[in-house]
Amino acid sequence: MQRKRIIVFGSGSGSNFEAIVQQVRAEKLPIDVLFVFSDNAKAYLLERAERLGVPSEVIDFTQAKSKTDFNNQVFKLLQDAEPWDLLVLAGYMRILPSEIVRRYHKKIVNIHPSLLPAFPGLNAIEKALRAGVKVTGVTVHYVDEGIDTGPVLAQVPVTISPGETLSSLEEKIHRVEHQLYTQVIKQILWGDKTPQRLRALLSVSDKTNLAEFARGLSELGWEILSTGGTAKLLQEQGVTVTPVEHVTGFPEILSGRVKTLHPKIFGGLLAIRKDQTHQQQLIEQAINAIDLVAVNFYPFIEAAKKPNLSDAELVEEIDIGGPSLVRAAAKNFPEVIVLVDPNDYVPTLEQLKTQKTVDVETRRKLALKAFEKVAELDIAIHQTLARRFNLEPEHLFTAHRKVQALRYGENPHQKAWLYENAFERGLSSSIKVLWGKELSYNNWLDVDAALGLLAELKSPAAVIVKHNNPCGVARGKTLQEAYERALAGDPVSAFGGIVGLNETVDEKLAERLNEIFLEIIIAPSFTPSAQEVLQKKKDRRLLRLRSLARPSLELRFLGGDLLLQEHDASVADEASWQVLDNQTLTAAERRDLFFAFAVVKHVKSNAIVVAKDEATRGIGAGQTNRVGSVKIALDAAGEQARGAVLASDGFFPFADSVELAAKFGIAAIIQPGGSVRDADVLEAARKHNIKMVLTGVRHFRH
Structure with missing residues (x-):
């Protein structure tokens, strides 16, 4: 110029x-x-x-x-x-x-x-x-x-x-x-004496704060274009609106399925202002540029959760025009401000008031958010239709929203973030932090491990977790008793651990919990006096448990690829047990076998749990050979192993584990079975008069 x-x-x-x-x-x-x-x-x-x-x-x-x-x-x-x-x-x-x-x-x-x-x-x-x-x-x-x-x-x-x-x-x-x-x-x-007003296209399902935003734009001299219900609302609020059909010269058709899909709209969004050819074409086609788009989509995600919704009803919640507008605006972000979140209305308006424009960095962030919203919607549609049509999709897509940046990752030199499931309740929405600083990456892993095990146990129960493995688990007549017995299982490892409890914590239990350093305490609720006691520890976190629901699927990253499996939701079914030589199990043994086999599911393989009276006495985790885990668990139990039960997450490849269990006085063993040497293992159990239960169900955990 x-x-x-x-x-x-x-x-x-x-x-x-x-x-x-x-x-x-x-x-x-x-x-x-x-x-x-x-x-x-x-x-x-x-x-x-x-x-x-x-x-x-x-x-x-x-x-x-x-x-x-x-x-x-x-x-x-x-x-x-x-x-x-x-x-x-x-x-x-x-x-x-x-x-x-x-x-x-x-x-x-x-x-x-x-x-x-x-x-x-x-x-x-x-x-x-x-x-x-x-x-x-x-x-x-x-x-x-x-x-x-x-x-x-x-x-x-x-x-x-x-x-x-x-x-x-x-x-x-x-x-x-x-x-x-x-x-x-x-x-x-520069030659054109008819100035072009800035123009905003507003078409939303969520009308939160929209009227105030539109009024603010109008007061800044913007022309407001709008559609259907959005236009009606704005007009009722005293905002001057130009209906989209006045711009396109084409009415809304097909019961609202086609409103904004028109060259006069998309030409106005996609034109590059500095491109002389684009500008000439806009003039020739009588298209005015559009400088801002505020759109949010039909509530498909919410609709998909409604029971008894027919296919025909569901597909009407699939937005076509909205995502198309957003993609076009986001593609041309240097020229067009794109808003998909009502929370962005106020800061955008403030920038327009103070700076007369929106800076490039903000435009980039808004464009990224816009593409995220479009992707999230597409993923929700894909997942919903795959379930509804009972089809196994060829591609796996997930959508998670950023909750926060964590202080660091597994180690201080690693960055880390927490993202929540966009569609289903996950761990972060299952708990509420009542006290203490934000959870670390390792804290989240341990909390997940604690709640996964706690979900297996009837009340009252206590779980103590350290480095993603339980180190003490117990049930009791009271929650206080359950905690005391869980702590007794391994008081050394419990120091600095995480405690999960499935009933209300009272002041007496709080005083006992304060006797050692426990980093996190999770419970459905705390009495006011208990919370006051527990908050005396500066580095303590208190979490209120909202739900013990577990996800139906589990994902693991594999060098950039993904492994997907169903959650291990199986529970011990006594009807399917094979008891060696039809031995008779006492009520106490049966109860302890159920308990130990539930706990061993949540111990890293190779996993061994020694339990008595529904309390762990020794846990062997993560060894590369099973007899190594057996030795660790039995050594930890010591004399308490006598008359106790032993659970294994996998079969015994050799009889050596049974021989070792016999030396410590184990009364009964529960394991999946399935080894080529099962006969040797069972014979060793007979020899030492150890009752042996084969479940046929393995519980590896890696």
Whole structure:
């Protein structure tokens, strides 16, 4: 663009002058403000000019010999400054003499705070308010020899709200002035004297905060385009709306399935403003650019959860136009602001008010969020239809939303984040942090391990977890007893661990819990006095348990690939047990075998659990050979192994584990069976009079 030279005249505060200078600089426009002139030596306009580094000239009217003398000095000032391209009046309170107006025909513009010809002259805002009109506005016009009678270049309406005050209306008017004046100046200087208003397309299902946002845009001079129910709501709220069908010349059809799918909409979204070919095509096709899109989608995710919804009803919740608008706007993010989240309305409006635009970094973030929302919707549709049609999809897609950045990962040098399932309740929504700092990456893993095991146990029960493995598990007649017995299972390892409890914690139990360092305590609830006691520990976290529901599927990353499996939800079924030689199990043995086999599911393989009276006495985890885990568990149990039961998550490949169990006095063993040496294993059990149960169900955990 060719460089242009302008002069600004003003008599008062100069807010329009400053807005022009700021926008010229922000947009790096090739405009030189030669100087700002005032007829008032005390005008605040001059202070603004000094602060902005713009030269100023003053011819104080009160010091002139006469009006003619003053006008002659002003005329000479303009002549001496030639050549210049435009004289901008910004609150200049004197009528220019005819000689100046005639000499500089269509080179002088003025901005007036009303919709001319209504309320010309002074105090236009106050006049409009007193007249009781519902709409006033801003006019930019060429200056002629009359008072505010020159040809109109642009007008923007401003709604006068019920109870509007003079100061609030002035603020609205000024916001529009500051946005509009520079736009018109640009259009004049570079050949198009009909300025294009900024345009926003609003079409939403979630109408939260929409009316306030639209009203704010309108007050800034934006034209609001809208559809259907959104347009109706905005009109009811007093926002001036242009229906989309007025833009497209095409009505909404197919019961609303086709509303915005039209070249005049998508051309306005996808045009690159700096591409001359694009601009020429817009002109040829009478398409106006669209600068902002606010869209959110039909509530498909919520609809999919409704029972007894037919296929026909469900597919009507699949949005077509919304995602198409969002993708187009997000693709052209340098030109178009795209909003898919009502929480972004206020910050976007604030940027538009203060900066007149939205910065590139914010546009990028909004575009990314937009594509995320489109992807999330597509994934929800894919998953829902796959389940509904009972088809196994060829591709696996997941959608998770960022909850927070964690302090670090598994180790301090690793970054980590927590994401929640976008469609189903996950771990992060199953608990509430009542006290303490945020959970770490390792904390989340341990909490998950604790709750997974706790879900297997009847109340009252206690689980102590360390490094993703249980180190003490027990049931009891009371929750206090359950905790005491779980702690007794391995008091050394319990230090610094996580405790999961499935009943309310009272003050007495809280005092006992405080006797050792426990990093996290999870329970359905805490009495007020118990919570007060537990919060005395500075590094303690208290979590309220909302749900013990477990996911139906489990995902594991595999060098960038994924492994997917069903959750191991199987429970011990005594009807399927094979008991060696039909030995008779006592009630206590049967109870302990159920308990131990439930616990061993949650121990890393190779996994061994020694239990008695529904309390773990020793746990062997993560060894590369099974007899190694057996030895660890039995050594931990010591004398308590006598008369206890032993559970194994997998079969015994050799009889050595049974031989070792016999030395410690184990009374009964429960294991899947299935080894090629089962006969040797069973024979060893017979030899040592150990009862042996084969479940046929393995519980490896890696």
